[in-house]
Structure formats: C-alpha cells, structure tokens
Amino acid sequence: MKTNHLSINLAGLKLANPTVLASGILGLSADSLSNIVKGGVGAIVTKSVGLKPRKGYANPTIVQANCGLINAMGLPNPGIKEFVKEIREAKSFGVPVIVSVYGFSAEEYATVAKKAVDAGADAVELNVSCPHVKDTGSEIGQNPEILAEVIGKVKTSVEKPVFVKLSPNVTNIVEIAEVVANSGADALTAINTVKAMAIDPGTTMPILSNKIGGLSGLAIKPIAVRCVYEIYEKVKLPIVGCGGVTNWRDAVEFLLAGATAIQIGTAIAIKGPSVFRSVTRGINAYLKRKGFKSVDEIVGLSHRN
Ligand code: DHB
Numbered sequence: 001m002k003t004n005h006l007s008i009n010l011a012g013l014k015l016a017n018p019t020v021l022a023s024g025i026l027g028l029s030a031d032s033l034s035n036i037v038k039g040g041v042g043a044i045v046t047k048s049v050g051l052k053p054r055k056g057y058a059n060p061t062i063v064q065a066n067c068g069l070i071n072a073m074g075l076p077n078p079g080i081k082e083f084v085k086e087i088r089e090a091k092s093f094g095v096p097v098i099v100s101v102y103g104f105s106a107e108e109y110a111t112v113a114k115k116a117v118d119a120g121a122d123a124v125e126l127n128v129s130c131p132h133v134k135d136t137g138s139e140i141g142q143n144p145e146i147l148a149e150v151i152g153k154v155k156t157s158v159e160k161p162v163f164v165k166l167s168p169n170v171t172n173i174v175e176i177a178e179v180v181a182n183s184g185a186d187a188l189t190a191i192n193t194v195k196a197m198a199i200d201p202g203t204t205m206p207i208l209s210n211k212i213g214g215l216s217g218l219a220i221k222p223i224a225v226r227c228v229y230e231i232y233e234k235v236k237l238p239i240v241g242c243g244g245v246t247n248w249r250d251a252v253e254f255l256l257a258g259a260t261a262i263q264i265g266t267a268i269a270i271k272g273p274s275v276f277r278s279v280t281r282g283i284n285a286y287l288k289r290k291g292f293k294s295v296d297e298i299v300g301l302s303h304r305n
Pocket of ligand 1: 024048071072073074075076127129130131137192193214
C-alpha cells in the first residue's frame with residue numbers, strides 16, 4: 001500500500017497516518033503497545049497520569065451497553081514518578097507519544113506535564129473531561145476560569161504541544177473550545193465519554209461501583225461528529241476527533257467534519273489492534289476513489305457552501 005499521502009502534521013507532530021490510540025484503553029505494557037504499533041497506529045495517547053498513585057474504584061468498573069461501553073475506572077495510575085519508565089518504553093516504538101495528564105490544581109497539571117515531557121513525551125493531552133472523579137477532569141473543563149489557568153500554567157512549563165480533551169457533558173462545547181484556544185493550547189481532542197449509567201433489574205441497583213460512568217463506542221459517534229463540526233466552524237486549532245470510530249467510514253466522517261486526526265479506543269476491544277490498519281487502508285482507498293491526493297484535502301470539507 002502506498003501511504004505517503006496519508007501522513008499528517010498534527011500540531012507539529014508528524015504522524016504516518018491519522019489514526020491515534022485514545023487514552024485509557026490499554027495500560028502501556030510493552031506487549032500491548034507493541035501490538036498496537038504492529039496494528040498500524042499513527043500515534044499513542046497514554047492512560048491518564050497524575051502526581052500521586054491512585055487505586056481507582058472497586059469493581060465493577062466497566063459495563064457493556066447496547067452499542068458501547070460504560071466505564072468508571074476512577075483514574076487508576078501509578079503516579080508520574082513511576083510512569084516515566086512507561087513513557088520511556090513507549091517512546092522506543094518509534095511513534096509519537098502523547099501523555100494524558102490530570103491534576104487537582106493548575107500546579108499539579110503543570111508539574112505532571114513537565115515530568116512527562118522531561119521523560120520524552122512528544123506532547124501532552126490535558127484530561128479536563130473525566131466525567132466522574134471529584135475535583136479534577138470535567139470539574140476543571142466545565143469552569144472557564146480554572147480551565148484557562150490550567151492551560152496557561154502547563155503552557156509555561158512545557159515546550160511541547162498541549163492538547164486539551166473536551167467533555168461533551170456541557171451546555172455549549174464551542175464556548176469551552178474557544179476558552180481553550182484563547183488560553184494558548186495547540187490542539188483539541190473532542191470528545192471524552194458521555195455521562196451514563198446502567199441499572200441491574202435483578203439486583204435493582206446501579207451496576208458500576210461508582211454508579212455513574214462514561215459511555216464510549218458506537219453510541220456516541222454522532223454526538224462526537226456534531227461536536228467536531230461545531231468547533232471547526234468557530235475555532236482555528238487542529239481537532240482530533242474521538243468517539244465511536246470503528247471503521248474507515250467513521251474516520252472519514254470525522255475528517256469531513258473538521259478533524260485533522262481521529263482517535264480509536266473502544267473499537268480495539270471488538271476488532272483488536274489491526275483496526276488502525278484497516279481504518280487507514282479504508283481512508284486511503286476512499287481518497288483514491290474520490291481523486292484526493294492527501295488526507296488534508298478532506299479535512300473540514302463538509303463545511304463548504
Ligand atoms: C476515567 C474515565 C474517563 O473518561 C477519563 O477521561 C479519565 C478517566 C476513569 O474512570 O479512569
């Protein structure tokens with residue numbers, strides 16, 4: 001397969017193709033990463049990492065819904081000090097590594113981001129959209145003043161691109177995207193999971209130990225495409241589309257809506273790591289069939305009059 005017209009520049013990062021591993025899907029064990037890279041991924045986003053280790057919530061942390069997964073893991077991670085080893089290991093696979101970062105204050109986000117970049121991260125993605133951990137995630141992303149402060153502090157502490165992952169659980173995602181752009185971020189990821197829950201009629205109780213979680217997968221794709229489309233109309237930053245991408249048609253839909261690249265997460269659970277190559281091949285065939293010379297030519301194409 002000729003792939004030279006599939007390469008993209010994403011906020012200064014060079015990707016061989018526009019598919020990216022979404023945050024939180026896999027631990028960065030050498031084995032699982034190696035499979036993802038062999039599967040043809042263009043770049044990797046790590047699990048979210050914070051300043052201190054966190055155990056996360058008790059089981060059950062994931063429940064299957066009709067057309068997606070609901071998860072509430074509770075940000076389990078070993079803390080940035082331990083995690084630098086995994087960042088170095090991830091770097092050894094030769095694809096750009098974007099480290100997902102969370103914190104309980106602007107200072108914490110900045111400290112973790114700096115340690116991640118010092119360990120070799122090519123960029124950071126600020127998790128300001130985890131839908132259910134108190135005092136971080138979407139509690140930061142929903143508050144314009146705090147969000148601006150977090151981005152400002154991170155921007156002054158690192159010299160690598162800063163991505164900001166947005167929550168769909170807001171009244172107006174475009175307003176938040178504008179705050180992100182005005183605060184100096186380099187790119188946006190849209191969207192994180194949609195707040196959701198499931199109740200077991202047998203036990204009569206919520207299934208997840210945290211009760212409320214975030215819905216990912218096929219069910220949220222139309223919501224995510226709409227968010228990308230609306231943001232693209234108003235904000236000049238590159239957008240990484242995320243939410244329910246399973247095949248090349250989903251990916252092309254996001255590109256036409258205005259995404260420069262797309263993340264894949266939940267679909268890996270169904271299709272395995274080869275989903276990255278099958279999506280890339282499908283995009284390639286689509287471009288050829290339609291007479292386009294590069295991925296860039298179709299980014300935002302659905303917006304013309
Ligand atoms: C978790 C879920 C998210 O959607 C997110 O952005 C971060 C963390 C979690 O439960 O760990």
